[in-house]
Amino acid sequence: MLEAREGAIIQSVNRLLAEKGFESMTVDEVAADVGIAKASLYKHFPSKEDLAAAAMVSVMRRAQAFLDTLPAGPSPMEQLRAVVRWTMGLKLAGEMPSLPSQNSRLRSALMGNKAYMDGLIDVSDRLGAWIEAAQAQGALNPKLPPIAVLYTLYARACDPVLEFLKMSGLYRDEEIIELVMTTCFDGLKSR
């Protein structure tokens, strides 16, 4: 019962964060969207930052669940590609919260959230292992530092190219994903 309510809250926060961003999202909006009073919201989450952190924890759990479904096959490169596809699909579906990297209050809340940090480290470790394996196989450019590759993959979750192409109205979501998959893995140059 309490969990269901908090789930509904997180779902609203997730959608509003994806739609308007952290600073433009107001707690009043969240309360209205959930259909409860603002004061009730604050009984569940002590601050706006904690609301955002809860949304990030939720997304991180979904990511972990998705990673679990990927077969531990012989191709780490395919696994990385699958993760990027999934991430961009989430963003295009309006379910990827977008947080400002500058806001320090928010950063503190995230850093202090054990569930979030544990999830982030777990996901990063798993991706990191695949990155190194793919480089060892020669599928991924071995000259790139693994951390640069990791950040480049994470950045697909907040890539403005996705929303710009969507706004243009020229392509379907699947086409947009394939375009950005190409620029991400193959680059802009001809092969």
Add this chain to the structure above:
Amino acid sequence: MLEAREGAIIQSVNRLLAEKGFESMTVDEVAADVGIAKASLYKHFPSKEDLAAAAMVSVMRRAQAFLDTLPAGPSPMEQLRAVVRWTMGLKLAGEMPSLPSQNSRLRSALMGNKAYMDGLIDVSDRLGAWIEAAQAQGALNPKLPPIAVLYTLYARACDPVLEFLKMSGLYRDEEIIELVMTTCFDGLKSR
């Protein structure tokens, strides 16, 4: 005299926008940074949105000036690469204002600013011509729609990978630029 003052204002706005983003930047900060009263600021620019727009116009003019310096040589691909390098250098130097794409008041202010829109169209046209030329030469992947390439280039101006790599403290600015140049043009895959 008036122009010099407004130049100083724009410079402060530019830096603060790059540092804190639009929502976190306050007009009080701008006034304090310039060293004048807030009311004086509003004599020059009628709103916070207009301040941001003026900063964007300034950056757009710098971009146009940079494009002018590029030799109209036989290699449009080299010209595109030079532009991306320049853009990332500006961002790493903390001189690239970062604006939220969701804020509609701000969008309106930008769309209604003739100087900004003219600059944007001019830059887009020039880049677009180089993109098509590079594709005709076979240097740039001809299967990518030019608009997708254009957005991918523009996105380097707000790429979080740059700041993440900078925060890691592992690389110098020039190294970061070369890494992202590689992922942008060559992709993650081995060649």
Add this chain to the structure above:
DNA sequence: GTCTATAGGAGGATAGAC
């Protein structure tokens, strides 16, 4: 055009009854 002072309002957070 610069200042001091303040209006006006949005939004995060809380008090206190039920």
Add this chain to the structure above:
DNA sequence: GTCTATCCTCCTATAGAC
């Protein structure tokens, strides 16, 4: 735990004197 009502801080914008 939910509500109504309210507090209070911060921030954009303006009034009005010089």
